[in-house]
Amino acid sequence: MPTIQGALGPGFQIVILYLLLSNAGHANDFSYLRENDANGNVWEIRLATASPPLNQIHSWYISAFNSEGHPLTDLTLSISGGMRAHGHGLPTTPKVSAEISPGIYQVDGIKFQMWGEWQVQSELTDQHGNTVGNHEFEFILAP
Template sequence: MASIWRYILAGLGLAALLVGIVAVVYQTLPHSASGPDLSRSKKTANGLFVASFEPERGDIRQGELQSWLLTLKTAAGAPVEGAAITVSGGMPQHNHGLPTSPQATDYLGEGRY
């Protein structure tokens, strides 16, 4: 009977050890508390400009081509005239780029493209 209790205690000890290891591994993994950045307005890395974008029609329909307006201003709020706009992007979590080749087609005035 004493040998059965030894096996039970050893099993419980191993289970506790495994739970502890899993807890330590989970706590040391990097966690993103806020999730992905979904903001539509952002300062450039050097802080000189602010870029904002919005859908041209107001509603977003999945699976359809969209037209978006980009507004580019200086950090002080002045519109940026005649900027050269290059568009790139993708889905890093899915490891692929965009399915189309978006491009800025026209300057609409007041820093809007």
């Protein structure tokens, strides 16, 4: 007779372990992320939940600051994303509802419908359509 751990544990552990080992540098569980892009801008994500929920539409708060700490403000933020390994995008079309304070943009309508590795691209453009900054967040959504 296998133990309780022996019955179900290995299955789940294999999934979790695989996800951890396959991309150890990325967050699995987050309500806050802070990363630098290649140009020294600082990008942050804040969530209202402990981690992005599966199968639920929710909001992200994306902040962007330049290398001197000044907010990248009065710009247009665009969001896209998907699972590169699966060849599909987000199941929704997120919309930026407001710049709620200088350099902090509220993005509504984000949803993830699968466990696994997701990429979310953020781009800030000025009124002429010129790119001021862009960054790709990559993370694992895990059970």
